[in-house]
Amino acid sequence: xxxxxxxxxxxxxxxxxxxxxxxxxxxxxxxxxxxxxxxxxxxxxxxxxxxxxxxxxxxxxxxxxxxxxxxxxxxxxxxxxxxxxxxxxxxxxxxxxxxxxxxxxxxxxxxxxxxxxxxxx
Amino acid sequence: xxxxxxxxxxxxxxxxxxxxxxxxxxxxxxxxxxxxxxxxxxxxxxxxxxxxxxxxxxxxxxxxxxxxxxxxxxxxxxxxxxxxxxxxxxxxxxxxxxxxxxxxxxxxxxxxxxxxxxxxx
Numbered sequence: 001x002x003x004x005x006x007x008x009x010x011x012x013x014x015x016x017x018x019x020x021x022x023x024x025x026x027x028x029x030x031x032x033x034x035x036x037x038x039x040x041x042x043x044x045x046x047x048x049x050x051x052x053x054x055x056x057x058x059x060x061x062x063x064x065x066x067x068x069x070x071x072x073x074x075x076x077x078x079x080x081x082x083x084x085x086x087x088x089x090x091x092x093x094x095x096x097x098x099x100x101x102x103x104x105x106x107x108x109x110x111x112x113x114x115x116x117x118x119x120x121x
Numbered sequence: 122x123x124x125x126x127x128x129x130x131x132x133x134x135x136x137x138x139x140x141x142x143x144x145x146x147x148x149x150x151x152x153x154x155x156x157x158x159x160x161x162x163x164x165x166x167x168x169x170x171x172x173x174x175x176x177x178x179x180x181x182x183x184x185x186x187x188x189x190x191x192x193x194x195x196x197x198x199x200x201x202x203x204x205x206x207x208x209x210x211x212x213x214x215x216x217x218x219x220x221x222x223x224x225x226x227x228x229x230x231x232x233x234x235x236x237x238x239x240x241x242x
Contacts, residue, residue, distance in 0.1 A: 011241030032153050032162055039160030044216040088236035091228050095165040097236040107212050115209035115218040120132030
């Protein structure tokens with residue numbers, strides 16, 4: 001089964017972090033938001049480089065809305081904001097993980113998280 | 122801030138679950154794998170309908186490798202398999218969340234999870 005490395009994080013400076021991200025053909029990267037307190041996976045949304053820079057600079061998680069084709073500061077209308085606590089980029093640079101402080105429900109349906117529909121065999 | 126709904130899951134039958142999934146133009150949907158024991162977000166990979174059906178049928182998490190353009194049963198060469206415990210589809214059907222029992226490290230680098238590069242300001 002191989003050896004499990006100790007759970008060491010590799011720290012990256014802001015510029016190294018930004019340069020590590022590989023965007024898809026549309027200039028986007030998926031970002032998984034996880035509640036830093038509960039560990040719940042809240043949602044997945046998309047970022048372009050501008051929204052990622054804005055998220056890091058302001059601490060207010062800001063996505064790119066693919067449906068509206070515009071920057072989308074999470075909670076800008078609902079008040080259900082996400083405060084960035086930790087940001088990770090995966091091994092091959094094509095996914096982000098954001099640990100956040102979530103205010104209110106993360107899902108537009110009012111559910112705490114977007115993953116409330118479960119397979120039940 | 123609105124009201125937070127109680128954390129109730131909506132159960133879906135296998136066919137309803139499969140029909141809820143919306144694939145992108147390439148026929149793929151992102152799947153987030155979360156360690157059911159620790160809550161750690163392990164990785165994000167992609168599934169097509171065939172790999173999702175195979176995952177549900179066998180309990181062995183099986184992705185679609187975009188680089189190799191073939192089915193990829195996680196751990197088929199490394200032994201670092203993922204056993205499906207719970208599967209969720211998000212509110213708009215375009216992301217999956219898989220709670221898994223991970224054998225060995227999830228990342229091909231040997232790290233426990235793919236998200237080991239962290240922004241450090």
